[in-house]
Amino acid sequence: MWVLAQKKRPFLAAELGQEGPLDVRGELFARGSGGGVEGSNERAAVRRGGATPGRVAERALLSERYGPVYTLHLGPQRVVVLCGYQAVKEALVDQAEVFSGRGDLPVVFRFTQGNAAPFDPTFLISRAVSNVICSIVFGDRFDYQDGSFLTLVGLINQNFQLLSSPWGQMYNIFPGPMSCLPGPHNRIFENFEQLRQFVLERVKMHQESFDPNCPRDFIDCFLLKMEQENQDPLSYFHTETLVMTTHNLFFAGTETVSTTLRYGFLLLMKYPEIQAKVHAEIDQVIGRHRSPSVEDRSRMPYTDAVIHEVQRFGDVIPMGLPHAVTRDTHFRGFLLPEGTNVLPLLFSVHNDPAQFKDPATFDPTHFLDPSGGFRKHDAFMAFSAGGWASLRTLGELVSLPDERTNLSPGV
Known part of the structure; x- marks a missing residue:
């Protein structure tokens, strides 16, 4: 599947009076978290397939251009992607209740x-x-x-x-x-x-x-x-x-x-x-x-x-x-309507250089204090976080x- 990035346009503007990610099927549109548009007037194409680690890394790379919160479409399904520790923590921990909904996973849902x-x-x-x-x-x-x-x-x-x-x-x-x-x-x-x-x-x-x-x-x-x-x-x-x-x-x-x-x-x-x-x-x-x-x-x-x-x-x-939001929610300048699917990229949390000194290296000292004792790390989310x-x-x-x-x- 091809995922495309383009300049922004009003999203739910009649309800919000503000701008946000463009809502177009089959395409990915993003706005920088600072409110401006990164990559305006340009179209970036990323060849995508399944959720292998390499392709998850591509999603994390997209955040470098479009910010830690962006929207993509998986077929007819719109998904908001969260990248990096701060964005994921703000959603799953600081606003745990509202992000506690269960997102769509049709294979599991059918069973x-x-x-x-x-x-x-x-x-x-x-x-x-x-x-x-x-x-x-x-x-x-x-x-x-x-x-x-x-x-x-x-x-x-x-x-x-x-x-x-x-x-x-x-x-x-x-x-x-x-x-x-x-x-x-x-x-x-x-x-x-x-x-x-x-x-x-x-x-x-x-x-x-x-x-x-x-x-x-x-x-x-x-x-x-x-x-x-x-x-x-x-x-x-x-x-x-x-x-x-x-x-x-x-x-x-x-x-x-x-x-x-x-x-x-x-x-x-x-x-x-x-x-x-x-x-x-x-x-x-x-x-x-x-x-x-x-x-x-x-x-x-x-x-x-x-x-x-x-x-x-x-x-x-x-x-x-x-995940899915349980009610209309304002998050980092965007309005996420009730039921919006949210995809927290745990990969981006575990590889956030602001949280781990050398995330690309296997190093147990990431979880040790200077005296050699075990140190818990807030950015460790192997089993989700917050309301889950x-x-x-x-x-x-x-x-x-x-x-x-x-x-x-x-x-």
């Missing part, structure tokens, strides 16, 4: 309605991560050779590949026409349904053995809440919500965490001196005869910093998840202990 020889660790890591989620949700783990478990992980991996393919991206841009066409994108929804049935079977098994006085896992806690609110017609706690929430935990958690781990292994092989420091700290704090625990985290600042830097540098969700902080909390709950376990030698 919710040891040897020396080289080997590919992708599927093995996915199984390890999925089993961590299984222990939280189902209360136990699967054998790595269990047929049902292998099917679950295979469906999740296949769906992420399909979602990242041109077919999946075209569906998100043109959901109407694509829903009528044959093609591999239809497999996404078949896989989703198989995943839903898998989770539903596990829920039914829990219902048969449910003891409200002794909840075993996430499903039991949800069933207990359903029992407590079974007379409330407005309750959100019912079976279908439980099935979809459990499914989302698997689908969102497995691929993101396993991909982050693969980035971590690659980076530690590329930088053996960093790997050696991590191993030394693990040996000192944990040793080689027990598993890591969450309590170890505060005593392992360097390992914690490396994990955060892997997430920042790897940036596995560079475009973030689409629950996603970040859940992501950290699943990913950080899991990553630390996988980085531990001899465990």
